Amino acid sequence: MKPLGPGRAWSVVLFDLDGTIVDSAAGIVESLAHTFEAMGAAVPSEEILRSYVGPPLLEALRMQGGFTDVDAWNALSIYRDHYGEVAMHAPAFAGLPELLGALADAGIPLAVATSKPEPMARRILEHLGLASRFAVIAGASEDETRSTKADIVSDALARLRAAKVDTSRPVMVGDRGYDVVGASANEVPTILVAWGYGSPIEAHDAIAVADTVDELAAMLTSGVDAASHPGARRTVPGAAAGA
Incomplete structure (x- = not known):
């Protein structure tokens, strides 16, 4: 990826x-399938x-999986x-390491806010360099006392401020509606990426959707222009008008 310009939206x-x-x-x-099988569930x-x-996995196991507490x-x-044995096999999406490097080289502070347990998230990122x-x-605390995306984003912002990072104009980059909701609870706008695991309807309250890494790079350096940017404020398939 070419060095990013001086813009800092x-x-x-x-x-x-x-x-x-x-x-x-x-x-x-794979780990979830193993878990259900080990629990004797379909x-x-x-x-x-x-x-x-x-979403937070403990909550998903209760609400979607139907497990008791x-x-x-x-x-x-x-x-x-089980996941600890396979987590390191996951690759970074193509272009993401280069984008992160270009953003860091441009002087834009970066943080991770993930529902994964924080030690596991750090281990994965260290493995990927x-x-x-x-x-x-x-990330989430291992005892699940900090597990919602809203709490994790709040924690990330607090730690950034403690590190003297300017948090006056933050933006979240994610792939699911959970990212949008958690960021919005902290008055942070969200750009969703199209290469993730969300459905189109989940993008309804995002400020933009980036189809490619280059498009995301432009949004993060030049800002999101709803009138002219091809990825900004697009119509989301399946979303009712005005909903």
Whole structure:
């Protein structure tokens, strides 16, 4: 990727991890299937299992998986043990390492805000050689007391401010509606990426959708112009007009 220009539309960029930086769906689906089987439950379809990528997993196991509180915790433990064995197999999406490097070289502070347990997120980023690009890597606490995207974004912003990073014009980059909701709770706008795991309807409240890494780079350096940018404020298929 060519060096980015001097433009700086945002004071800091917060990135989601799964489906945004890392193509982790295969390992997550494999570990979830193992978890359901180990719990003696029917294994959902791959399509349903992919929907677990994004929201806090303990909540998803309760609400989508139908597990009781006790069983959900047991399932979470089984999942984490299995996922720990396959997590490092997930590659970064093509062009993302170069984009992160270009943003960092342009002096734009970066952070991660992910629903993954923070130690696991850091381990994955270190394995990919990307951890040093981020001023803050914020994730869920392993005891799940900090698990919602809103709480994780709030934690990331607080830690950025403590590190003397300007958070006056933040933007979130993610792939799911959970990213939009969590960022909005902290008055942070969201750009969604089209290469992730979300459905088109989830982009309804995002300020823009980036189809390519180059398009995302332009949005992060030059800003989002709803009138002229091809990815900004597009009509989202399946969304009712005015909804």
